[in-house]
Amino acid sequence: MPAQVVHVLNVLSQAGYEAFLVGGCVRDTLLGRSVHDYDVATNAHPEAVQGLFTHVIPTGIGHGTVTVTDGHFPVEVTTYRIEADYSDGRHPDKVAYAERLSDDLLRRDFTINAVAMDAAGKLVDPLNGQRDLHRRLIRAVGDPSERFSEDGLRIIRALRFAAQLGFTIETSTHRAMTFEVLRLQAVSMERVGQELLKIAAGNWFVVLPDLALGPYLHSTKQPLDRLQRAFAKVHRIVSSCPELGWERWRKIFGSDTDALRAFPPAQWPGTPLFRPNLAAIALWMAHMTSQSTITALFRSLAWQKSFVSTAVETARLLRARPWTWSEFRWREALVESDLSALYTACALADWLKPTDRHTSCRIRLFDVFQETPLRSVRELAVSGHQLAAFGLVGPQIGIAIRKLVHAIISEKVENSEDDLRRFLFHA
Structure with missing residues (x-):
């Protein structure tokens, strides 16, 4: 527990108030997961808390x-x-302060998020959240239909927690999610998008049947039917190939894998190669029909444009079947593509197709990266300004750059200014 968190708990306690860590930080501590945010619950009112600390927002x-x-x-x-x-299916109309911790815990979404811990590590668990952690269950607090009717986002959050933790959703909770599914229409698409990003970063295989066959994506404010159809295609692929599952996915995209040791990040400067949510989303995109469909869908989810752009490129490269490429095509792809997208597409190809060292697309990319005479247009020995100085104008510059790139990676010319100028004007 960070010293600052202990300090907050101790100051409140010494002032005569109760103070407990609650929610995700307790859950993740009990699971041995990394904790990034700490939430404290107390019977001190906000005005009292503001009077106890110097810096309060x-x-x-x-x-x-x-x-x-x-x-x-x-x-x-x-x-x-x-x-x-x-009344709006998302936010309480009225909030009242409670005197007891147990009352506060009863308003929470799932039992695994309704465990409290004091500064000494003593737990308060009136809803048996620890038991559900041990059983690896997502269970709603109290009446599940009531919990989902209060806040429709909890339906998607249940799927997200299942994916993040690799847990199963308890039967009555799962039944209530389906029964209350129209509550999702009160949830903003941006919030749905945030939860989908978190699902993509976890064990999304756990909830793949729900995403492919359940009523959830069809019931959002803007129905995500095309994404659901993509999930259905992926679900059929995974169901027909037992080896295509979480264990194989984790081996390829996990943070501590043979792949990470085989491809040291230091040799891929400035490139975020290991982004499991990028890989998952690109795989889903690869099973969607059209570029316009993808663009409209992910614009509605308010995802970052740069992330969507990389995911779209990754999906395009995967559909191009990199395991069939010639040496020239590999070199061309390396120059023309975002390296993160190209690597992720190769990793997805290796996930889809059992490989050995000789057929691995990632190994092939790594070898090309080390051996090719040109990795990027930025490495060209002549710039666009120099080509303009040579007398080329407008579209001629772009045509010349493409011609030079192809000549270099075909090993028809050396990448030096003099050789490139001679090649352009005297070939």
Whole structure:
């Protein structure tokens, strides 16, 4: 537990208040996972918390939340509360402060997120969240239909937690998700998009049947029918090939894999090669029909344009079947493609097709990367400005660059300014 978090808990306790860590930080601590955000629940009201600390930001004071930033480490502190009436299907109409921790825990979404811990590590677990952690279950707190009727986002969050943790959704909770599925129409597409990104970064195979066959993607504010059809295609592929699953995926895209040791990041400067959510989304995209469909879909989910662009390129490269490429095509792809997209497409190809060292697309890419005379247009010994100085204008410059690139990777000319100029004007 970081010293700043201990400090917040101790200051509240010494002032006579209760103070507990709650939610994801407790869950992930019990699972041995990395913890990035710490949330504190207390019976101290926001005004009292503000009086105890020097640096406090009223981030959500209307709902009893302030952020303590002493030591430049943000810790959210929220007063115990109960909530009533969710007329918009997303947010409580009324929030009231509670005196007991148990009342606060009862308003939470899932039992695994309703465990509290004090500064000494003692747990408060009235809803048996630890038991569900051991059983690897996602279970709603109390009546699952009521929990989902309060906030439709919890339906997608259940799928996300299942993927992140590799857990199973408990039967009555899963049944209620289907029964209350129209609650998703109250959820913004941006929030749906955020949850899908997190699903893509985890064991999405766990929830693939739900995404492919369930009513969830069809029931969002803007129905994601085309994405659901892509999931259905991927589901058929995975179902027909037992070796195509999470274990194989984790071996290729995990952070501690043979691939990582075979391709040291230091030899791929500036390139974020290991992004599992990019790989998953590109795989889904590769099973969608048209570029316009993809663009419209991911614009609605408010994903970053650069991320979508890389994912689209990755999907295009995968559909081009890199395992069939000639030496020239490999070199051409290396020059023309975003390296992260090209590597990810190769990794996806290796996931789809059992490989050995001689047929691995990643090994082939690595060899080409080391041996090719040109890795990028930026490595050309002549620039666009120099070509203009040579007398070329407008489209002629782009045509000349493509001609030079092809000549270099075909080993018809050396990549030097004099050789390239002679090749262009005296060939």
